[in-house]
Amino acid sequence: MTLKTEPVSVNLGPQHPSTHGVFRFRVTFDGEEIKDVEPIFGYLHRGSEKLAEERTYAQVVTLTDRMDYVSSMLSNQAYMLAVEKLGGIEPAPRGVWLRMIAAELQRIASHMVAIGFLLQDLGAWGTPLTYAMREREAVLSMFEMLCGARITNSYLRPGGVFMDAPEEFWPTLDSFLDALPHRIDELESYLTGNEIIFARTKGVAVLHPQVAIDASITGPMLRASGVDWDLRHRDPYDYYDRVQFDRPLHNAGDNFARYWVRMQEMRECIKIIRQCVEQIEPGPVRPSHDDVPFLVRPPAGDAYAAIEGSKGELGFYLVSDGGISPYRCHVRAPSLINLTLLREMLIGTLMGDLFVSFGSIDLNMGEVDR
């Protein structure tokens, strides 16, 4: 006997524990199957791009912290690269190494959050999240040593970072890097071979590589569809051309592939940080105030700089009119652009997989709405 069903529209969010912030869907279900999805944005819009126009170049860093608040070091880095390109500022080598270390630590923390909450969405309530958050906590404590802040770091300045790492930072970093591979192994031994996770994530919300490229999807999401595109490798910024690392790829393009790519990328982050620590040399962490004054006044013009953020290509497009604040500051936010195909990914999947697929995109509402 077949039951007669009819579509029902359900509103999910904006206040929902699984929406990773304040995000709203209007979903049409037929039984358990998703028939249509309409994403509704804007609940966290603070007008960061407009606010940047009335702050000095150094002050805008605080706004970039609050865009993607689980990877603020990476936002800082993308913004500073754009300022340096715009102003023709030559960064101090020690500052560059330090911000590379900070950026890779941040990538580990951000991927840990993505994996932890993905498992939370799968229904593994609390436990995997606690394992993931333990590593993030260690990273945040190291950020506290570097700059005194844990989430909203504002660590970077035009041409480098604002202060050198204290002496106790290096042994802490070393012991963290020693412990982390075992911690990742431990986490993977629970998850990567887990049959329940296979059943729930394999073949769900599949993204084909050509479709993903067409929709401007970048980052771990694109690499999970088998496209070898990583800006650290293809278009090296800072000193990424002086470090060796692999780029984990998966061909399936499903939720499991996206989880797996992030897991493996954390191991590459460890390799990169080790090479940074080997190559870093004593010296100033940023240019002197004679070279780069407190009020940076880049010549009139524009510049676009992009980095491989934890979520994809994170770019800043800055326009200067020669004044002390940007004339226009645009953010190429990977979290927003990776949502382009949300509707196509979700249609045909089941109600229970909705938040798993959504979580596997790894987005941050602070960056989506800005």
Next chain:
Amino acid sequence: MTRSWSGEKLAEAIEAFAPGVTTDSNASDVWVQPDRIKEVCEGLRSRPEFKFDLLSGVTAVDYVDHFEMVYHLTSLPKNAKAVLKAKCGWGREDPVVPSVTPVWRGAELQEREVWDLMGISFEGHPNLKRIALWEGFPGHPLRKDFATYAQSLVPVEELR
């Protein structure tokens, strides 16, 4: 290292398939006529000498006497990038440019953002609604004549 197209070379290459479309170029950027932007983008995407298959970003800048659309293009197979610009909305009348969403799906949310915050509308966009603000919000905040609270207290010249 990703190769950046020089503006002059790209202008020459665009002229080869769409004569008379470029209006200006410099070392890094090319300016094209806004009403033919879709035709140019289709060529840049499909022609074998360009193969710009990934649209990195779409944005707009308000230069008070006109607006400027800025497209950042990336080619994965050729590992190249280019910047395409179009000046539109002279005299601040409501600017309209053709949408590039039919060319690259990735422009969809970004063009909605430009419409919402800058007030440039896109002809042929499948779903041109506000994205960050609500329907009925007065004005477009990223325009220079939209004053923030701080700007309404102190003249802009004194803030600089």
